[in-house]
Amino acid sequence: MPLTRFDAIYRDLKKKIEDGEYPVQSLFPSEHELTSVYDCSRATLRRALARLIERGYIQSGQGRRVRVIYQPASQHEFMIGGIESFKEVAARNHFWAETRVIRFTESLVDEKTAAKTGLAPGSEIYDVHRVRYLEGKALILDINLFLKECVPGLTSGIAAHSIYDYIENELGMSIVTSRRRMTVEHATAYDMDHLEMGDYNCLAVVSGRTYNSDGLQFEYTQSRHHPEYFCFEDTATRRK
Amino acid sequence: MPLTRFDAIYRDLKKKIEDGEYPVQSLFPSEHELTSVYDCSRATLRRALARLIERGYIQSGQGRRVRVIYQPASQHEFMIGGIESFKEVAARNHFWAETRVIRFTESLVDEKTAAKTGLAPGSEIYDVHRVRYLEGKALILDINLFLKECVPGLTSGIAAHSIYDYIENELGMSIVTSRRRMTVEHATAYDMDHLEMGDYNCLAVVSGRTYNSDGLQFEYTQSRHHPEYFCFEDTATRRK
DNA sequence: CAGGATAACTTGTATAGACAAGAACAGGAG
DNA sequence: CTCCTGTTCTTGTCTATACAAGTTATCCTG
Numbered sequence A, B: 001m002p003l004t005r006f007d008a009i010y011r012d013l014k015k016k017i018e019d020g021e022y023p024v025q026s027l028f029p030s031e032h033e034l035t036s037v038y039d040c041s042r043a044t045l046r047r048a049l050a051r052l053i054e055r056g057y058i059q060s061g062q063g064r065r066v067r068v069i070y071q072p073a074s075q076h077e078f079m080i081g082g083i084e085s086f087k088e089v090a091a092r093n094h095f096w097a098e099t100r101v102i103r104f105t106e107s108l109v110d111e112k113t114a115a116k117t118g119l120a121p122g123s124e125i126y127d128v129h130r131v132r133y134l135e136g137k138a139l140i141l142d143i144n145l146f147l148k149e150c151v152p153g154l155t156s157g158i159a160a161h162s163i164y165d166y167i168e169n170e171l172g173m174s175i176v177t178s179r180r181r182m183t184v185e186h187a188t189a190y191d192m193d194h195l196e197m198g199d200y201n202c203l204a205v206v207s208g209r210t211y212n213s214d215g216l217q218f219e220y221t222q223s224r225h226h227p228e229y230f231c232f233e234d235t236a237t238r239r240k
Numbered sequence C: 001c002a003g004g005a006t007a008a009c010t011t012g013t014a015t016a017g018a019c020a021a022g023a024a025c026a027g028g029a030g
Numbered sequence D: 001c002t003c004c005t006g007t008t009c010t011t012g013t014c015t016a017t018a019c020a021a022g023t024t025a026t027c028c029t030g
Helices: A005-018 A031-038 A042-054 A086-092 A111-117 A156-161 A163-170 A189-194 B005-018 B031-038 B042-054 B086-092 B111-117 B156-161 B163-170 B189-194
Strands: A058-061 A064-068 A097-108 A124-134 A137-147 A175-186 A202-212 A217-225 A232-237 B058-061 B064-068 B097-108 B124-134 B137-147 B175-186 B202-212 B217-225 B232-237
Touching (some): A031 A042, A042 A058, A058 B175, A156 A163, A175 B058, A175 B202, A202 B175, B031 B042, B042 B058, B042 B232, B086 B097, B097 B156, B124 B156, B137 B189, B156 B163, B163 B175
Antiparallel strands (some): A175 B232, A202 A217, A232 B175, B058 B064, B097 B124, B137 B217, B175 B202, B202 B217
16 A cells, blocks of 8 residues: 555654654644654645644644644544444454344335435345344444445355455445434334343444445445444534 | 635535535536636645545545535434534524523532543533423433633523633634544433433433643533434545 | 833645646557 | 557646744843
């Protein structure tokens, strides 16, 4: 993976902040100093800084020096954010992950599901239901609808492994944008069947629509999360 | 509010997309054409485009033309995202909003709450509890802790109106970064007392820490949302 | 010592130019 | 017709430079 200049700088600074080289509340070196260190233009450096600001690592304001506001994250790091796959999250936290396919069928999009999913009515789709286990506990019920024409040759075996691996590496499709929505819903009988809900009668539902590089929506996903292991983090900035 | 060049271009293009001037799935004008239209440099234009990409309005890729993927939003627009206040959301959707202060005390941060909230132990704080009503229905239980030294002179009356108005306009403090976390929690007796939970036994909890322009955390907020009226939207991008 | 103008920083915005990498298109060879 | 190969267009990255706007420090004056 060929790193761009600004991305390399971003990662380096990010790592140094995480390692405590620039402590929280301390003042960051000025842009002038940093361009000397990295031997780059100010624009390139600022691009790296902009990403650090966006991710909540540093804070800036006209005239004032840049200040470090990073805080070394949280208790359980199992969270979604970005289009990170279940496997990636599990691997990052060194958890034992397992995926079980409980349904794999082909069907057509009817009017009702079209309205809910954003997929064109009449389209041929794969309908995949999977349960995600972490350390042996059933945590997530994933419902995926894939446009058949975009993801040809999908099988139950691939679904048990990693569909995104297949899409990106085998089919060479680059996934670009994903629009997601988070809500809290009543647990259905179907949820209860597959997740150990305990005395919770709700779950966190993340529904998402994913578009390929041609701007075509080729997927609708609904991830139904056990409340105890769901966490979503976000950094927002308000300027002026 | 003095608009910058790139922000003006961003808003103009955003509006044109929302108004259907550039339909979904259509190809956007090339950067070369747009720089002619807006009579600006490519860098400035690209800054506007970057924001449109980030917000999920358009999609780009090296070599290919930019494509419009905007979709005219969703059913109930009551959602959080950005640091938009309750009042702002209500006003945007023309809802009748009301805020009732159910607790307004001053206290000190003890060790336990310090760990939970990120505020320094021993700090003097205002402890404010409020219930948010929309169209007469109790939807949100807001628990705010404000650092007294940063928000002096806060009163119950101000809390009933808008604390952020007071902070930004009266105190002239510019709020910069807010780090939030979304989880689903069991409803407590306190929740049940103030929100009409129906047969839900959970609620969506958004806890946030807000930092002022000096990098000092001056607030901890916990918004406990009735599940039925909670919705969070997000656009994520995966490159390469 | 206090107060205020001034200078020396800082970050924010904008321009013009260059090259690279990928995609689309044309035209020619088979 | 198909396949290959350049050419051209598009977006992605990077540089160098200029000015604006806000903050901080300095120094001069009363």
